[in-house]
Amino acid sequence: MNKRPASAFPTWAILVAIAGVFVLPILIAALWYMNVNQWGVGRTTNYGHLITPPIQLHIEPLPLIVGHGHLMSRYFRGRWTLVYIGGSKCTPDCRAALYATRQIRLALGEDIRHVQRLYVVTGEPQKLGFLEDEDPDLTIVRAEGAKGKRFIHQFFKAADAHLGGRIYLVDPQGHLMMSYPAAVNPHGLMRDLKRLLTVSEIS
Structure with missing residues (x-):
């Protein structure tokens, strides 16, 4: 019986290489943002407020307001997420912010x-x-009780954060990376988002 030739690389090395194909692009994007000031790229190129270092978010099972169920533990994984935090009533500023993020995504x-x-x-x-009718692709959750406070508190660790009225950008690994005023300039946010999509090689 002929023996199969031994692989030139150990199994663990092959597995690490395969994992790197999926994980490395996100790590590069995070590293780029964490070192953005050292590399001479700062507020002159970023429209939003850069959160350094990025904050690893922990999901809480917050109840969905539209539909049934709750926010899943892997909700942030695999996609960039635009998060808006607002009060109990969606004010005109709230509507404008949600409309802006919807148009940017489209x-x-x-x-x-x-x-x-x-x-x-x-x-x-x-x-x-x-x-539910105007914005069917929008996930809406209620930050209630201790779980809600823990979830919200993570966003307010950002240097410029205050209670409500902000748009946040979360990366596909669940890191809070940037924040924007509710009266966001859509073109500026779009530019930031497109750059991140390119750097992370997700697009």
């Missing part, structure tokens, strides 16, 4: 599948039913 064309949107309501939801 404008991505084929890359739309790499971006999702999350609206976190910090109080008792009031009259949000209109979003």
